[in-house]
Amino acid sequence: MTQTKKNREPEQKLNPIDFLEAQHREVEELFEELEDTSSRATKTRRQLVGKLAIAIEAHAQIEEKVFYPEGRQADEEMTLEAYEEHNTVRYALGRLKETEPADKTFMARVVVLKEFIEHHVEEEEQEYFPKVRKTLGKQGLMELGVSLQKAYDEVIENLENEGTESAKRSPETELYA
Numbered sequence: 503m504t505q506t507k508k509n510r511e512p513e514q515k516l517n518p519i520d521f522l523e524a525q526h527r528e529v530e531e532l533f534e535e536l537e538d539t540s541s542r543a544t545k546t547r548r549q550l551v552g553k554l555a556i557a558i559e560a561h562a563q564i565e566e567k568v569f570y571p572e573g574r575q576a577d578e579e580m581t582l583e584a585y586e587e588h589n590t591v592r593y594a595l596g597r598l599k600e601t602e603p604a605d606k607t608f609m610a611r612v613v614v615l616k617e618f619i620e621h622h623v624e625e626e627e628q629e630y631f632p633k634v635r636k637t638l639g640k641q642g643l644m645e646l647g648v649s650l651q652k653a654y655d656e657v658i659e660n661l662e663n664e665g666t667e668s669a670k671r672s673p674e675t676e677l678y679a
C-alpha cells in the first residue's frame with residue numbers, strides 16, 4: 503500500500519530518510535509477493551507490477567526532484583551515480599511492464615530488476631543517506647522532510663490519475679487518438 507497522508511505515522515513526518523527507507527521496504531515487499539506468484543497467476547502478476555511501477559516511479563521522482571539536489575552538497579559523485587541508476591531501473595522496469603505475465607522471461611526480469619534495486623538501495627542506506635544526514639543537520643533535514651512529503655503526495659496523485667486514465671481508454675480510442 504502506498505503511503506498516503508492518512509496512513510502515515512506522525513513521528514515519521516519530519517524525517518526524510520525514514521520516509522525514503524519506508525518506501526524501500528514497501529518495494530521489497532512487493533517483490534516478495536511477486537516472487538511468490540506462479541505463471542498461472544497472470545492477473546495478480548499484472549496488478550503487482552502496476553503497484554510496483556507506481557511505488558518505484560513515485561520514489562524515484564521525489565528523490566530526483568527534492569532529495570538528490572540537496573544530497574549533492576554531501577557527495578556529488580554518489581548523487582550523479584544515483585540519477586544514472588534510476589535510469590537503469592526505469593529501463594528494466596519498462597521491460598518488465600511489457601512482458602506477458604505467463605511468459606518464461608517474466609520472472610527473470612523481476613529478479614534482475616529486484617537485484618539492481620537492492621544494490622542501489624544498499625548504497626543509499628549504507629553510504630549516501632548517512633552522509634546527507636551529517637551534512638544537512640537537524641534543521642536542514644526537517645525542512646527537507648516537509649518538502650519531500652509534499653512532493654510525494656503530488657507525485658502519487660498524478661501517477662494514480664495517469665493509471666486510471668490509461669485504464670479508462672479502450673484499445674479503439676487509442677487507435678484513433
Ligand SMILES: [Fe+2]
Nearest residue numbers: 565584622626
Ligand atoms: Fe534512489
Ligand SMILES: [Fe+2]
Nearest residue numbers: 522561565626
Ligand atoms: Fe531510494
